[in-house]
Structure formats: C-alpha cells, structure tokens
Amino acid sequence: MxxxxxxxxxxxxxxxxxxxxxxxxxxxxxxxxxxxxxxxxxxxxxxxxxxxxxxxxxxxxxxxxxxxxxxxxxxxxxxxxxxxxxxxxxxAKEYTIRVATSILRPCKPLVDLWAKVDDGTLPFKISIIPFDDSPAGMNDMLASLGNTIDCFVSPCDSISWQQKYQILQLRQNNCCIAVPRNHILSKKKMLTWEDLDHETLLLLQHGESLLMNQIREDIEKNHPLIHILDTPNFYDTTVFNECEKRGCLMESLDIWDQIHPSLITLPMDWNYKMTYGIIYSKNATTALTSFINLVKKELLNTTIS
Structure with a gap:
C-alpha cells in the first residue's frame, strides 16, 4: 500500500x-x-x-x-x-441456497435436517426451485447446477453423477418392489425372490446405476425366471404410470411409497439399499461449501449420538 x-x-x-x-x-x-x-x-x-x-x-x-x-x-x-x-x-450477509425439488426428488430431507442446524443466527436461507422429473427436465436442472441451482436431494449412485458432482450422503433407503393394487402380490406384507418368478420387473437400464447393475446381475444369474423390462436412466412419474398400466412390478424405493395412488410399495427380502444424498457442483461457492459443512456436522453429531 x-x-x-x-x-x-x-x-x-x-x-x-x-x-x-x-x-x-x-x-x-x-x-x-x-x-x-x-x-x-x-x-x-x-x-x-x-x-x-x-x-x-x-x-x-x-x-x-x-x-x-x-x-x-x-x-x-x-x-x-x-x-x-x-x-x-x-x-452480516445473508446467502440464499437454491435447492431444486421435484415429486421423485423432494428437498424435504435437506429442509428437515437444516431445521435442526439453523438456530436463527446463521446467514443462510433456503429457496425452493421446482423441476420436472422427466429426462428433459432432469437434463435442464443438471445443466443449471452450480449456476441458478445450488443443489438437489436424490438417489445418488449414478456413475456419471459421481464423476461430475460432489455428493454428501444423507442416508440409505431400502430398495422395494412397487405392485399394482389389483395384482395378486399386493396382499403380501413382504416379497421374496420366488414371488417374482414369471413376473415382469421394470428396472433401470444397465450402465448408469451401480446398485441397479448389481440387482440386474443377481437376477440374470440366480433368478432367470424373472423378466426384466428396461426403464430410462432416470425414473419419472411416467415409469410409475407404465407399471400400473402394464400390471407388472417395478423396482422402487421406500420413500416413493406415495408417488402413485394405484401402486403399493412392498418390502423385498433382499439387502439392497440405495444411497440418498445432496448433489452439488464441484465448483461450489464458498457460501454453499459452508452450508454443506454445517449439514455434514449435524449428520456427524446425529450419528455419534
């Protein structure tokens, strides 16, 4: 100077x-x-x-x-x-964290967690930005990540997402089977592999999801009587409608049990769980990084307690 x-x-x-x-x-x-x-x-x-x-x-x-x-x-x-x-x-600045939300990828898990963190003195507020779960809607939202959108909450074992973005794991969700209400299996409390024999199962196409690849390989190797019908890389409500329309089964998650009124989500006798977390840009702003660190600290405290 x-x-x-x-x-x-x-x-x-x-x-x-x-x-x-x-x-x-x-x-x-x-x-x-x-x-x-x-x-x-x-x-x-x-x-x-x-x-x-x-x-x-x-x-x-x-x-x-x-x-x-x-x-x-x-x-x-x-x-x-x-x-x-x-x-x-x-x-003294107040930072707005722009969280994308949709029917299948609601921001509620993050909002609920943040409610435990925020004591009213932190310089952050959350703004909710809706998006469509369709392939086009997902692509538009992902293109905005790091620009007009800071983060979103979703199943996050996507191979490409793990390479392109940062991910903070929030929890593990149980993989389940969605069944039409008029299907004979809808009366059961839990499904087994034998229940799925000779049934058509909607499953994420091979390649994008590590977990779905494992389930597919398990079926092809050990349960060949199950017929797999591929779905797109990203689930949207169309896939749930297709399940109900065809009267077939569908791999789903326990958190999606209220997505379609004509489908019942049943637990499955297997050990497959889907990672669920916050996805955000590798070039996150200082404010977003601070926000994520506070969430991470709360997760750690919750785990320890």
Missing part, C-alpha cells in the same frame, strides 16, 4: 548496513542500494551517509525516518481497520 522503498529505507536504518538489510529482506545488497539511490533521487536530498563501516542517517534522514515509521503504522492500521469492516460486512 505504501512505497516499498520506504520500508527498505527503514530496514537499512535499523540494520545500519545495506548487506544486513538485504539479508533481512531476502533480497540482494545491490537491490537494496538501488532502492535507496532511487528514493534519495526522488526526495532530492541524501538520507544516508555511506561509510566503510555501514550507513548512518543524515539529519534529514532522521526526520524522514520518524515520519516514515508513522506512515507505515498508519498504512498498516488502515488495512487492519478496513479488513475488520470487510469481515463484519461479510458476516
């Missing part, structure tokens, strides 16, 4: 030597001497007496030294005071 030559002059005066000042400043002696020559040329008079034993201040140099010390101190104080004000202004 101030002329660096002034700081170098003060160091030379304190050390009484160009070489000692240079060592202290981690620069060459020649550089120190050039700075002093330039400074003296600029002010128009000598500030230092050069001797074989070092340097001494001239009378003008002594006066300049005292005032220069004040200049340096005033400059440092100005920076510190401005920094404190800037910090206070930053702390």
């Amino acid at each position: 101030y002329n660096q030559q002034i700081a170098t002059f003060l160091k030379v005066a304190d050390c009484g030597s160009f070489s000692k000042a240079a060592d202290s400043l981690f620069i060459s002696t020649v550089s120190v001497m050039k700075q002093m020559n330039t400074l003296e040329h600029h002010v128009g008079f000598l500030l230092l007496k050069r001797t074989n034993r070092g340097v001494l201040l001239t009378e003008a140099g002594k006066s300049f030294y005292c005032d220069a010390k004040k200049i340096i101190q005033l400059s440092d104080d100005a920076i510190q005071n401005a920094s404190l004000i800037a910090t206070e202004e930053e702390n």
Whole structure:
C-alpha cells in the first residue's frame, strides 16, 4: 500500500548496513542500494551517509525516518481497520441456497435436517426451485447446477453423477418392489425372490446405476425366471404410470411409497439399499461449501449420538 522503498529505507536504518538489510529482506545488497539511490533521487536530498563501516542517517534522514515509521503504522492500521469492516460486512450477509425439488426428488430431507442446524443466527436461507422429473427436465436442472441451482436431494449412485458432482450422503433407503393394487402380490406384507418368478420387473437400464447393475446381475444369474423390462436412466412419474398400466412390478424405493395412488410399495427380502444424498457442483461457492459443512456436522453429531 505504501512505497516499498520506504520500508527498505527503514530496514537499512535499523540494520545500519545495506548487506544486513538485504539479508533481512531476502533480497540482494545491490537491490537494496538501488532502492535507496532511487528514493534519495526522488526526495532530492541524501538520507544516508555511506561509510566503510555501514550507513548512518543524515539529519534529514532522521526526520524522514520518524515520519516514515508513522506512515507505515498508519498504512498498516488502515488495512487492519478496513479488513475488520470487510469481515463484519461479510458476516452480516445473508446467502440464499437454491435447492431444486421435484415429486421423485423432494428437498424435504435437506429442509428437515437444516431445521435442526439453523438456530436463527446463521446467514443462510433456503429457496425452493421446482423441476420436472422427466429426462428433459432432469437434463435442464443438471445443466443449471452450480449456476441458478445450488443443489438437489436424490438417489445418488449414478456413475456419471459421481464423476461430475460432489455428493454428501444423507442416508440409505431400502430398495422395494412397487405392485399394482389389483395384482395378486399386493396382499403380501413382504416379497421374496420366488414371488417374482414369471413376473415382469421394470428396472433401470444397465450402465448408469451401480446398485441397479448389481440387482440386474443377481437376477440374470440366480433368478432367470424373472423378466426384466428396461426403464430410462432416470425414473419419472411416467415409469410409475407404465407399471400400473402394464400390471407388472417395478423396482422402487421406500420413500416413493406415495408417488402413485394405484401402486403399493412392498418390502423385498433382499439387502439392497440405495444411497440418498445432496448433489452439488464441484465448483461450489464458498457460501454453499459452508452450508454443506454445517449439514455434514449435524449428520456427524446425529450419528455419534
């Protein structure tokens, strides 16, 4: 903020030597001497007496030294005071976290968790942005992630998502089977692999989901009597409608038990669970990163307790 030559002059005066000042400043002696020559040329008079034993201040140099010390101190104080004000202004800001939400990917798990974190003093508020679960709607929402949308909550074992985005795992949800209400299996409390024999099962197409790939491989290897019918990369309400229309079964999640009024979600006798979490950009803003860290801390506290 101030002329660096002034700081170098003060160091030379304190050390009484160009070489000692240079060592202290981690620069060459020649550089120190050039700075002093330039400074003296600029002010128009000598500030230092050069001797074989070092340097001494001239009378003008002594006066300049005292005032220069004040200049340096005033400059440092100005920076510190401005920094404190800037910090206070930053702390007083309120940041809006824009959370995308849809029928199949509601933001409620995050909102409920944030309610436990926010004591009313935190500088964050949540703004809900609706989107459509259709392939086009999903693609538009993902294209906005990191721009007009900060994050969303969803099943998150997508291979491409794990490569493109950051993911904070919230919980594990049970994989279940959705059954039309008029289907013979709808009366059961829990389904087994044998119940699925000779049935058509809607299942996410191979490749995108690690978990769905495992279920598919399990079926193809150990339960060949189950007929698999591929669905798109992303579930939307169309898939649920297709399940009801065909009268077939569908792999689903326990959190989706209220999606379609004509379908019943039944637990399945297997150990498959889907990771559910917050998905956000790898280039997250400082504000979003702070928000996520607070959520992460609450998750850790909940786990410990």
